[in-house]
Amino acid sequence: MGDQEHEQPEHGRQAETPARRQRRFSSLRRTGAAPRRPGRLTGVRRVGVALAVLVVTLAGVLLGTLAGGQVGTDIGPFRAKLSLSPAVDGGTTVKIPPLGALLLNSHDGPTQLTVELGALDQSRVEALLDDPASLNRATQSAVDEVHEGVLRLGLRTLGATVLATVLLALLVFRNTRRAAWAGTLALLITAGSLGTAATTIRPQAIEEPTYEGLLVNAPAIVGDVRKIANDYTRYAEQLQRLIGNVTQLYTTVSALPVYEQEPGTTRVLHISDMHLNPTAWQLIRTVVEQFGIDVVIDTGDITDWGSEPEASYVGSISLLRKPYVYIRGNHDSGRTSAAVARQPNAIVLDNATTTVAGLTIAGIGDPRFTPDKSTSPAAGGPIPPTADELTATGEKLAATIRSAPTPVNIALVHDPVIATPLSGTTPLVLAGHIHRRQIDQLPEVPGQQPTTLMVQGSTGGAGLRGLEGEEPTPLTMTVLYFDQEKQLQAYDTITVGGTGQAQVNLERTVINPPPTPLTTPTPTPTTPTPTPTR
Structure with missing residues (x-):
């Protein structure tokens, strides 16, 4: 009886039918299982799992850095965005829209820091102006604000990379143990990268930047960087006086x-x-x-290089909410004109006329595009127009004015040289280009009305170029007053001291009407009285 019971299992295994065996192997094929053979390919399998964990970890670190490696912070009156990104050589990029960027060799390692300066915080700027001492405090605290922002950025990036890696590992492996290994590895990789950057930081790198974008041309424009820095220091120290004087200027105009x-x-x-x-x-x-302006006229060079990034600068035109008549200068490109034309209140003239606020205005763009020295013949660039060609541009506008259906009250050119052929076609020509204000009478044409040429200085203080000389270029503009017959009756010249200066001047000039010619009576013919003879 016992022998029969002992042999029963063996008898059961031997009794497995071919049909049952076929069903068992079919089930193994459906589940992907294979007969287990202890010790076979165990090492290869472990290496494969380790590589898979490493790949998932690197992908998680990359996704976490791109998604969470950025913070917003205040740096002085600026709102800035700090971000981290993978890189081979490290370093820092300081973006200054629309001018370009500064590249700093600030640290080593596979992590690059990007600092993008955004818009000014108006409330913070006003607070700085209300308290002059706060300007110095803001400068000193800017370094601390950068340090604090970088620290928050590092911690945020660390958390984002670990979280992204764990979630990705759970999705791929569906195994908590492997997800934990991936998260730990992500922590070590991120912390190691940030630690390498922190231990190799070079503060002196800011003294040797590499320029990118429009800033490539900055050294050639502004000259000695130390001198410019000193000028801007003086400007910050006297900014409060400048604002005060401007306010006094506008409040005293009515007097x-x-x-x-x-x-x-x-x-x-x-x-x-x-x-x-x-x-x-x-x-x-x-x-x-303050002056109740009806029309703004811009005679060109609104930008410096005519590039696409500069187009955002002209967006402030729409904030004026007044008609804005513009002609292209030699620093403005076709893209600049197109950007101005997109503003809802702007009118771009190029050998055309328009009527605004009852004034008929004609204008033509400068035929040149010479934003830097690379466009000169010596540098292999195109040959700029000669004086004769500039005069030909003026003659084109003169023909347009003569054929206009209504008399033109104001003509606009950028370079005063273009104005010469306009003598007698219009009473007033406005120009710019030379960065200094002057008023001349164009040579009179017999039988034609006299023409006044009013050349404006630089409303932007010549930009960075205004810091080249010993005295900074002032900011200038002029308010023109026209009567009901659209004749110029008076004008106010406004001058605001350039960088580092605080004086503000306003001078009003009233144009005396031309004297009325006296009517000479026609002599009545008389019979000559004979001379008595003796």
């Missing part, structure tokens, strides 16, 4: 008794050569509001 504006007076603000100076817009907006 000027020289010129009484008549009803129906049209006020025109003439600006020119802003050269990307952002402070010019605030001054323009203030003048537009």
